[in-house]
Amino acid sequence: MKILLVENSKNMRKILKGILHHLGYNKIVEADNGRIALTLLKKEKINLIISSWYIPKISGLDLLKAVRSDKSLNSTPFFMITYQAEKEKIISALEAGVSRYILMPFTSEVLKKNIDEIFTR
Numbered sequence: 696m697k698i699l700l701v702e703n704s705k706n707m708r709k710i711l712k713g714i715l716h717h718l719g720y721n722k723i724v725e726a727d728n729g730r731i732a733l734t735l736l737k738k739e740k741i742n743l744i745i746s747s748w749y750i751p752k753i754s755g756l757d758l759l760k761a762v763r764s765d766k767s768l769n770s771t772p773f774f775m776i777t778y779q780a781e782k783e784k785i786i787s788a789l790e791a792g793v794s795r796y797i798l799m800p801f802t803s804e805v806l807k808k809n810i811d812e813i814f815t816r
């Protein structure tokens with residue numbers, strides 16, 4: 696499985712990548728902004744997108760909307776990871792078609808449970 700990790704903080708990408716490696720996911724493509732993420736999605740077969748809400752160029756929410764509006768990408772599971780617990784933001788993501796909305800901080804077990812649930816239903 697190939698995962699696209701979209702996060703503008705290099706340190707946070709490193710932490711998330713470490714968690715994913717620990718869980719056994721080694722095919723990870725990284726993007727530090729939404730525009731790069733969209734380019735990668737058009738070039739590579741991605742099985743799961745994990746994106747921060749706040750990313751440059753194109754926000755996580757706008758990236759989600761772009762993915763859901765593209766017929767070749769719209770079934771790709773999309774996890775939004777964020778510190779944003781505001782009800783309006785959660786509703787916006789749900790209405791846009793987010794697969795999972797994961798609040799930070801979270802444990803590797805939480806991430807694994809969400810990944811497992813998405814791919815076993």
